[in-house]
Amino acid sequence: MKIIHHGAVNGVTGSCHQLDYEQHSAVLIDCGLFQGEDSGPSLAIDFDISTITALIVTHCHIDHVGRIPYLFAAGFAGPIFTSQASASLLPLVIEDALKVGVTRDQKIINACLSLLNKRITAVAFNNWFYLPSNHNEPTAKARLQRAGHILGSAYVEIDIGKKPNTHRVVFSGDLGAPHTPLLPSPKAPYKADTLVIESTYGDKNHQGRKERTQTLKTVIEKAVADNGVVLVPAFSIGRTQELLYELEQIIHSAAKNSPWRNLEVIVDSPMAANFTVEYRNFKTLWDDEAKKRLAKGRHPLNFAQLHTIDSHKEHIAVINYLSNRKQPAIIIAASGMCTGGRIVNYLERFLPDKTTDVIFVGYQGRGTLGRDIQTYGPSNGYVHINDRKITINAAIHTISGYSAHADQNGLIKFVTGMRKKPTLIKIVHGDENAKQALAQKYKEILGEGTEIEIAQLSDGL
Structure with missing residues (x-):
C-alpha cells in the first residue's frame, strides 16, 4: 500500500x-x-x-x-x-x-x-x-x-x-x-x-453557536445603522445556506417593529440559488433542529425577505440600485475567498465607502483577495481589483465560528x-x-x- x-x-x-x-x-x-x-x-x-x-x-x-x-x-x-x-x-x-x-x-x-x-x-x-x-x-x-x-x-x-x-x-x-x-x-x-x-x-477553535449567532446579529445591527450595505463573501455551497438559515432565525425571533423585519437579504449568485434548491431537495440529510422548523411551517432557506439575483444584467442593476439609495441591505455573493465571481464587483464599488461593512465568515487562503482585505482593511489600506487601486474605508469583520x-x-x-x-x-x-x-x-x-x-x-x- x-x-x-x-x-x-x-x-x-x-x-x-x-x-x-x-x-x-x-x-x-x-x-x-x-x-x-x-x-x-x-x-x-x-x-x-x-x-x-x-x-x-x-x-x-x-x-x-x-x-x-x-x-x-x-x-x-x-x-x-x-x-x-x-x-x-x-x-x-x-x-x-x-x-x-x-x-x-x-x-x-x-x-x-x-x-x-x-x-x-x-x-x-x-x-x-x-x-x-x-x-x-x-x-x-x-x-x-x-x-x-x-x-x-x-x-x-x-x-x-x-x-x-x-x-x-x-x-x-x-x-x-x-x-x-x-x-x-x-x-x-x-x-x-x-x-x-x-x-x-x-x-x-471556533466560537460557540450561540456566541457566533449573537456576534453576527450585533455586527449587522451596527453595520446597517448608517444605512450602508453589508457584504458577505460566501461559498455557494454550504456557507450561503447556513447563513440564510441563521438570518431566518434572527428575523423570525425579532419583534414586529424591529428593523430586521424590513431588512433585505440579497443572494447574488445563480450557483448559490441552484445549490439552495438542492439543499431543499435533500431535506432528509438535514439535522433534527432544521427538520423541526420545517414541521412548524417555516422555510429557513426561502423566507419572505430573501431576494435572489440571477442574470448578469440584474447583478449590475442591483449594484447601481444599492449605490443610489439610502437603505441597508445584506448581500451574500460568491466567491468565498473573493478570488472571482460577483462579490468582486461589489467590493470594487463599495470598499471605498465608510458606510460599507464586509463580514468574512470563512477561511481566506494565502494570496487571495479576501486575505488581503482582512490584512490591510483594518488600517485603511488598499487592494488592487481589476487593475484598480481600491482604498478600503469599509469596516472589516471576521466571524470564525461560521467556518x-x-x-x-x-x-x-x-x-x-x-x-x-x-x-x-x-x-x-x-x-x-x-x-x-x-x-x-x-x-x-x-x-x-x-x-x-x-x-x-x-x-x-
Whole structure:
C-alpha cells in the first residue's frame, strides 16, 4: 500500500490524494483546483494516471473537484464514486468551473458534462462498494460516511486486503464543524489504521453557536445603522445556506417593529440559488433542529425577505440600485475567498465607502483577495481589483465560528472518538502553523503508539 499526495500539502487547496491499494491499481481521493498562492501555471494533470481505476469525490467544493475536466483530458475513464447528494451537485459545480475558468463554448461544456454524467456512480452513506481492479478480483472496498461539511460531504473508509489482515485507510476530506445548522456533526469512524486528515483550523477553535449567532446579529445591527450595505463573501455551497438559515432565525425571533423585519437579504449568485434548491431537495440529510422548523411551517432557506439575483444584467442593476439609495441591505455573493465571481464587483464599488461593512465568515487562503482585505482593511489600506487601486474605508469583520471546517477540538475528537486508533496519521490541507499545531496535539494525546507525519507533495508511504 502507498499513499501519494498530488495537492493540499502546501496549503488548503488542490486536494488530490492517490492510494495504491494493489500492484497496478490505485484510486484517487478528490481532484481539486489550486487557488491563491497555491495556484500553479498549469492545470494539466502532471502525474501518471495509468494505474488509476477510480476517483472518489468527498464533496463538491472547487478545491476538491475543479481539476476533474483535466483528469478526463489526461485519459481517465474510470467511475467517479460520490454520495447521492454530491452526485446531483457535481455537474452544476463543474459546469460553472468550466464557464469561469476554461471556456464559454457550450459544445465543449456539454461534451465534458456528458462524460461526467456517464462516470458518476452515486452511493449511499455507510454502504460498502468494491473498487475496480486491474487484476481479476477486487482487493479493496470503500464506503462513505457523513462528514457534516456541506451537503453530501463524506469522509472515506477503504479496507485493503482480506480478513483478518485488512488495513483500513481513512481520508477525512473536509470535516464539518460541530453544532452547525442544517447538517449533523460528523461521527468518528470505528477504526483507522492509517488516517489522512485535514488541518485547516488545526491551530484554532471556533466560537460557540450561540456566541457566533449573537456576534453576527450585533455586527449587522451596527453595520446597517448608517444605512450602508453589508457584504458577505460566501461559498455557494454550504456557507450561503447556513447563513440564510441563521438570518431566518434572527428575523423570525425579532419583534414586529424591529428593523430586521424590513431588512433585505440579497443572494447574488445563480450557483448559490441552484445549490439552495438542492439543499431543499435533500431535506432528509438535514439535522433534527432544521427538520423541526420545517414541521412548524417555516422555510429557513426561502423566507419572505430573501431576494435572489440571477442574470448578469440584474447583478449590475442591483449594484447601481444599492449605490443610489439610502437603505441597508445584506448581500451574500460568491466567491468565498473573493478570488472571482460577483462579490468582486461589489467590493470594487463599495470598499471605498465608510458606510460599507464586509463580514468574512470563512477561511481566506494565502494570496487571495479576501486575505488581503482582512490584512490591510483594518488600517485603511488598499487592494488592487481589476487593475484598480481600491482604498478600503469599509469596516472589516471576521466571524470564525461560521467556518464549515472542524476546529482543532473537532479534529482531535475525530481521532479520540475511534475505538481503534490509527498507527499512522498523515496531516494535509492546512497552512504550516495549523499542521504543526495539530501534529503536536496528536503527539501529546496519542503518545508513541501513533506516528504523526506532515504530508509532503508526491511523497509515498
